[in-house]
Amino acid sequence: MCTVVLMSIGHTLLGLLESGPRHGYDLKRAFDEKFGHDRPLHYGQVYSTMSRLLKHGLVEVDGIEAGDGPERKRYAITDAGITDVERWLATPEKPEPYLQSTLYTKVVLALLTHRNAADILDTQRAEHLRSMRILTDRKRKGDLADQLICDHALFHLEADLRWLELTAARLDKLRQAVVSS
Amino acid sequence: MSAVRQWSRDLAMGVRFAFGGGREGWTRTLLTAVGVGLGVTLLLLTTAVPNVLAERSAREHARADHTFSQPERPKGPDTLVVADANTQFGAEDVRGRLLEPEGPKAPRPPGVDRLPGPGEMVVSPALKKLLASDSGALLRERLPYRVTGTIGEEGLVGSQELTYYAGATGLAQRIDSSSVARIVAFGEDVRGQEDERLDPVLILLILVIFTVLLMPVAVFIAAAVRFGGERRDRRLAALRLVGSDSRMTRRIAAGEALGGSLLGLVLGTVFFLIGRQAAGSVEVLGTSVFPSYLTPTPALAALVAVAVPAASVLVTLLTLRGVVIEPLGVVRTAKPSRRRLWWRLLLPVGGLAMLYPMTGKGRENGDFNQYLVVGGVLLLLAGVTALLPWIVEAVVARLGTGGVSWQLAIRRLQLSSGTAARTVNGIAVAVAGAIALQMLFAGVEGDYREPTGKDLRRAQMQVDLREDTKATIDGDNGALAQLRSTKGVEQAILLSHSYFSERAKNPEHTVEVTVGDCDALRLLANLPTCRDGDAFRLTGAEYDEDRTDIVKAGATVWFDPSADGDKGKEIAWKIPAGVRTAPSVDGLHGYRVGGMLLTPSALPKNVRSTLYSDIYLRLDRSMPEAADHVRNTAWRLDPLAGAWMWESTQESKKFAAIRQGLFVGAACVLTLIGASLLVSQLEQLRERRKLLSSLVAFGTRRRTLGLSVLWQTAVPIALGLLLASAVGLTLGAVLLRMTATAVRVDWASVLTMTGIGAGVVLAVTALSLPPLARLMRADGLRTE
């Protein structure tokens, strides 16, 4: 839950390679350590991503070590790869508009069917706060990385919660609008 | 833009801020206005004082009925016989006149439309009220006349004056040179009368009194202009933020103060008008006035109207001198530099230097230089205001911590000793001035207050019957018997006096003769034995210029001898054998009489007509109304009889008036200062509302906070009073030296004045406790 939803594992791995060539397994470990607290990458995921990057010429194979286990390729980033990472970092992320919200739908439906919309909001609110409490607790025990990641989530949840409060306060108006139209 | 326009624009903007700053701005402006208003009220009252004095004396002159220089005139259609019938009721003086018109055109006293007929009287409103009240019962016995009207305002000197005019008959026969006279008009021509010149020492006193009373008012107004300073600072910072420069901001601040003080002028005028009306219904130390008297002298009132707003602008600019107003807040640059002592000391030293050359001058060497006196006193008192902040800062910084309340108070004082000192300044100046004045009074009192020498242990009252009713003294139902049986009289003594000489005409010597029964005579001499018929020659008399050697057995002497044109009765008397000598003792009047003492039988009947008699009464002191019973008896004997209380001292009238003025003034000033202390105290509490509530939240006892408020006022006040005593004593000593009087510290007055100062503190603390309790309620925690 606390993981940043990674839109681009490829770019992340590329970035990790910038500091120097690595084995696939090293890449996975470095990724997990820094970003994948909750959901570590599968090795297969690394492998498939690297193959894609190879194909696009963003990485190259630096060497192969034969050993007991799986074959160990060492990957290095190419100049094209560096340019790609740069471009990715410089491109702002599109803010999430959340224009379609399940919660909003639930509330309107409840109003249309004359169910208790306030209860729905309160239930959601309690649920949100419970999550926030868990995150806060984690944040307290974790290191700086943990704190930043959890804060990101906390702020989002808080924003949701504010929306819940606001909606609760405007429920009567909403009911009028929904029922009359 | 010209400087003048710039100034007036900024000031005007400040004035607008003063009135348009929302509720908070209003509160601040109102506080300043009320403070300035109170000060203005007092100033206006002061400017009205000359008018009050003039008005009172004009009224007094207008109703004057007879003077000692009254020419004798015949009865006519326009004559009126008027007799003094003053009396006292309790401690109050009642002015009374008996009137007997002798024709249709008889004059009427001012304020009386119709002369009262026999058995009727017209009275002042205050007397009417008193007579109608339960407490006036004893007075009703003495004034049984029917009330037919009230005396109008023009016939009264003060609103609370007790006065009556009663109609009477048979007064014409009793006309004499003193208390009964025939007149054709009321009022006295004051023109051409030489003004009584006040003596230099009295002028000095009046100058000092005015300086001493007005100085605290000035200090007070200066303090009032700064009310709510902290909030204002925040607003000024906001002004800087929107782009006004530092000078503009100062001028705008001055404009705000100007707005407050202008409103203060209006309020002050309103207060004054209200106070003027109220003044009609109070009596302070036997003095009351009519509202119409309280009319400010135009020139002085104009001066007040100009000086007060100007002063408010100046004070604001001065206080902002050490302050840098930045867009993000107000920084006090004056704070870090410690207060310096030297220039503060310069003020009192300068004051002393101005007064010193006049020491030892006394009243014989002409008038004092008024400018030097006022300047010197002002500088000395200004020294108090300058020194006090330094002393408070220096002392408070060294005070250790005690209990919680003490710690809270001291820490606050350490942070803002200036505020504390400013509030106390007014009281310190007033007390210093008052101590100096009291000392001056106590010192010169001897010159203006004479001991009467009367012995109050043996008699407290004297009844004087007029010559024409003397015959009624003796006998079972005589005056003496009636007085003896009056309620509250323990002893009534009759002493009669006369004198004889060695020749019937143009004698060289006279010998005093006192006649009375043995009990009465024992008050004057040490008599081992005494029977009726005895005669004594006194020895050891105090004023024995009488030639007692003419008192020899068998010698013939003459009572009431003739002298030059004045024909006496020339009654011869042979001094009997068996006259004994007796040592004279201190008599009722406080000295040893001389001459002869005679018991009634020792005196031939025909001598009686030459005697004049006094009755002395000893009263039951546990009975406060005894004196009024005596006055009632005396009135029954003769409405014109005099009955008065003895006093151990007699004050010079003018001196008493000045002293009264000082007391009235000091009372007003201290009340005013108390009010200002209260205002700043409340303001301080209001600003700390949130803090107070949170202190209460975690369980601070109200007592602790109350005590800390007390300490916070009491510590600077104690320091202020200490300094005030020192300066006051110095000033008093210098003033006494100026009047060439021995310097004597009047500790009683020092204690009294500091006590009054301390009383004001306690009163202020007590009055700020209820609001404190209210502020300490949790409402302060509510976030609006």
Added chain:
Amino acid sequence: MTAPAGSLLVAEGLRKAYGPTVALDGAEFSIHPGEVVAVMGPSGSGKSTLLHCLAGIVTPDAGTILYDGRDLARMNDAQRSALRRSEFGFVFQFGQLVPELTCVENVALPLRLNGTPRKKAEQTALEWMRRLEVHDLAGKRPGEVSGGQGQRVAVARALVTGPRVLFADEPTGALDSLNGERVMELLTESARSSGTAVVLVTHEARVAAYSDREIVVRDGKSRDMERIV
């Protein structure tokens, strides 16, 4: 509704009006020893009034408040003051430190009000300031420290007497989120380690997230969010 057993502070049917304004209209509350309960709600909903009633600062018009089995409504002002002095601690949004006293004197104040000698009180105060990481501010006056530091001093002062209940009314309201979080962390940590229950009034969800349980006040009525689900 009956309060859960073992509650330290229980309130039922609280009603309070300021003139025509109804601040509380049948609110309920309970807290266990050592529990941190957040009181949330829109502004003007009556949450501060609820805190003031629970702390015995304001007497409700109706309802009962039992602290440790004793009814606050039946105590007189002196008794309630004494209770606040010894059993309760307080942290407010701002304006609670006496500006003239140094920080350590401020923290020592509640102890001194209870009669502890100055030296000893200030020693204890210093220890608490160390726990809240503000001991190097001991000699400074509140005006000379930052908002976050000031609030930590205030928390130290609230905890210095070892209260059983700490009332915190928007304790981070005037702080940025970083400082606010630090204050909340230290506050809840210190309270938990000394077994102090905390009544935390706030309108910020992230502050409320430091609690164990949440109560929402709306229009003077309270709602325990744990019991909805």
